[in-house]
Amino acid sequence: MEPTVRTHPTRRLPTALVLTAALLATGCSEQSDDGREPAATESSGTPHGYVEGAREAAEEQSRLILGDPGTGASRVLDLVTGKVHESAPVTGADGLSTDGRFGFFHTDRGTHVVDGGAWTVDHGDHVHYYRAAIRHVGDLPGGRGAEIRSDAAVTAATDPEGRTTLYDRTALEKGEVGPARTLDGVHAGAVVPYEEHLVALAGDDESAEVAVYDRSGRRVASPDATCERPAGDAVTRRGVVLGCADGALLVSAEDGTFTAERIPYGQDVPEKERATAFRHRAGSDTLTAPAGERAVWVLDVTDRDWTRVRTTGPVLAANTAGEGSPLLVLESDGALHGYDIATGRHTARTEPLLSKTAKTPAGAAAPVVEVDRSRAYVNDRTGKRVYEIDYNDALRVARSFDLDIAPGLMAETGR
Secondary structure: OOOEEEEOOOOOOOHHHHHHHHHHHHHOOOOOOOOOOOOOOOOOOOOOOOOOOOEEEOOOOOEEEEEOOOOOOEEEEEOOOOOEEEEOOOOOOOEEEEOOOEEEEEEOOEEEEEEOOEEEEEOOOOEEEEEOOOEEEEEEEOOOOOEEEEOOOEEEEEOOOOOEEEEEHHHHHOOOOOOEEEEOOOEOOOOEEEOOEEEEEEEOOOEEEEEEEOOOOOEEEOOOOEEEOOOOEEEEOOEEEEEEOOEEEEEEEEOOEEEEEEEEOOOOOOHHHOOOOOEOOOOOOEEEEEOOOOEEEEEEOOOOEEEEEEOOOOEEEEEEOOOOOOEEEEEOOOOEEEEOOOOOOEEEEOOOOOOOOOOOOOOOOOOOEEEOOOOEEEEEOOOOEEEEEEOOOOOEEEEEEEOOOOOOEEEEEOO
16 A cells, blocks of 8 residues: 655655665565565574564664554554555554554453564664564453553553453464463552563552562562552663652662662642653653643653643643653644753744644544654544654654544554
8 A cells, every 4th residue: 555655855864764775675575565574585594683584674663553443444654665554454442552563452342462563672782673574463352441561571461450461472473362361469550561570559549559570470579669649651771660649650670679769740749730641762761741731741760850841732742752852742733842851942843733623532542742763753633644753853844644544543663
């Protein structure tokens, strides 16, 4: 399927995209139009980083998993080639999340898993980038509203009642759900795989204590920390961030010992202005979260510091690449706005990206801002379009992709 791709020729495409496309065209066979990968070429030995059935690339292989909640149609947009791959419909989905490779469509029947066919493996001193076939894996049973968190070995699905089911992620990589087991206890919020363990908040929605389990489900550590009215979590290089009424808890591990450090707001924050849903670039230690109607929280995990940035209008979505990059805020005027995090100064604004109205229909998923190392992406449900933004060039619209579905759901993989 070929989308209409609109480019803005005042700037060249980023070198990484051009180089990656050239490498894919010359160094290995390109993925076919239906999303299938050709068979791997045999070699005399197994190279470092080899993954059966996947192709290694020189650059990040970003793809967008897209869903139309109205029709159930789903697509995968390959941001390297610009091609859109049609995938099987997922009816009744009202949410979409990702762990960097898999897309998790949330429905009233459970969670439908799609392998986006692109991912990154970070070994610390070097990184591997992979692309493989796009395929539907199956369903994780349960109702709507499950929180899904993964690492390289395990996927944890926590339902709204606090029960957690653990799945072998290597089975998902092979295209099957595989057997499951239940983690003992009731947990507030998601159970987060981290450092070959599972970090959780044991308790209820009013008060819970930090608990750490091994992969067999045995509780092995209980850092002396509680979290009042927990909501929101994120994994960073510094540890797991858990949102609490007075700020956040940072759970980290060193030499097998887990500790929890409180990062308070440093001021009284009304309940409606708390940070309860974090977004950030994968690998970044800078988190964002709405702070009421007209502000965004930015949490610098490295400096253990909160910053509240006031916006010019009501906030629909926010994100940042961190490390000196601007805060990106999609506001109710339909435009993407840039802010300097240190000063709060408004630095840039696009023309309206959302068609007709920025208001989201009742019950529909809000638009999102996805961010990777060089670009941001905004989904326009009404206009059936995705925008690619160069956030390092005054929020220039680098490309736009016209689609045949209304992409009310969007998540980026390959990171």
